[in-house]
Amino acid sequence: MRAACVILITLVFAVEGRARQEGQGRPASSPGAALHQIRGRVYLPTGAPAEERFRVTLRTFGQSVVNETFTDSLGNFEFRGVPNGTYEIVVWETDRYATEVERIEVFSRAARVFTQNVFLREKERVASERPAAGTVSVARLAEAIPKEARKAYEKGAKESRKGNPQKAIAHFQRALALHPRYVQALNDLGVQYLRLNELAQARTAFQQAIEVDPQAPHPHVNLGFLHLLQREYEAALAHLQQAVTLDPANWSARMLHGIALMQTGDLERAENELQRALSLGPPPTASIVRLHLANLFLRRGEYARALEQSEKYLEEVPNATNAAEIRERVKKLRELVRVQNRQL
DSSP, X not given: OTGGGHHXXXXXXXXXXXXXXXXXXXXXXXXXXXXXXXXXXXXXXXXXXXXXXXXXXXXXXXXXXXXXXXXXXXXXXXXXXXXXXXXXXXXXXXXXXXXXXXXXXXXXXXXXXXEOOEEXXXXXXXXXXXXXXXXXXXXXXXXXXXXXXXXXXHHHHHHHHHTOHHHHHHHHHHHHHHOTTOHHHHHHHHHHHHHTTOHHHHHHHHHHHHHHOTTOHHHHHHHHHHHHHTTOXXXXXXXXXXXXXXXXXXXXXXXXXXXXXXXXTOHHHHHHHHHHHHHHSOTTTTTHHHHHHHHHXXXXXXXXXHHHHHHHHHHHOTTOTTHHHHHHHHHHHXXXXXXXXXXX
């Protein structure tokens, strides 16, 4: 999905950086043995790369910690200097997402790069924690999904978590052949196409999900995200506005809505929406919102406020992989603030 994410780089006040390597508990290796790299990306259940920072641990199969890092602003993580062995990659839980563990075999005589992506799942919510009425539609509550369609969908979800979008697509299509109005399968089919950068097919799947159930929030979020990627800001705005109406507590939908407002020039409403996103998502999960706010304040020439958000970001995510870059930005902003103050 790398090509599809290029536009996101221009939307955040950050750049990709190298993963922080602490080297705690690294297994011993014989002199001259090959040392490898492990790279990967963390994806949200929507199929989008995780913009918020997640703590990622590399440990041995016996659960001894080898190294730890944090994902960058596009969900990437990296471990260097890894000896041959069997490892587990752990992406730790947040208030919203469950802990995920992926096993990886690292064996080669020559140094090489091993890749392992991680796909998150939302935690189950108790009844008292569920979103306000209206976020789950009558159509979805009344939907009777055939047993075989549900089994096909679950197989697709399993392949998705393994990072096999092509196999996941086949299972989701099977589920839809059995039950064409399967909203979740339509949405997740679109997510797989999005991962493969097949944007036309993704758009069709999300649109079909919305046609079946206009009150389901996730297809609106995903279609809005897709429109943002393609710089179709007015279309993105329409779907993201609907998403936050259907699911007011969804901080990532509000963040994307704020970005769309910013891109269409409505900076006041964009600021309000980004501030709302920040209040809904606890740090460090939602700390990425501060970089969007800093970007907005830069557009308005409000260097002191951009500086404040950047400094708070570093306080909340001191080990972020882009921390060095943000610190350099902070230095430049401090100088701009000094110059601005002298002119007053």
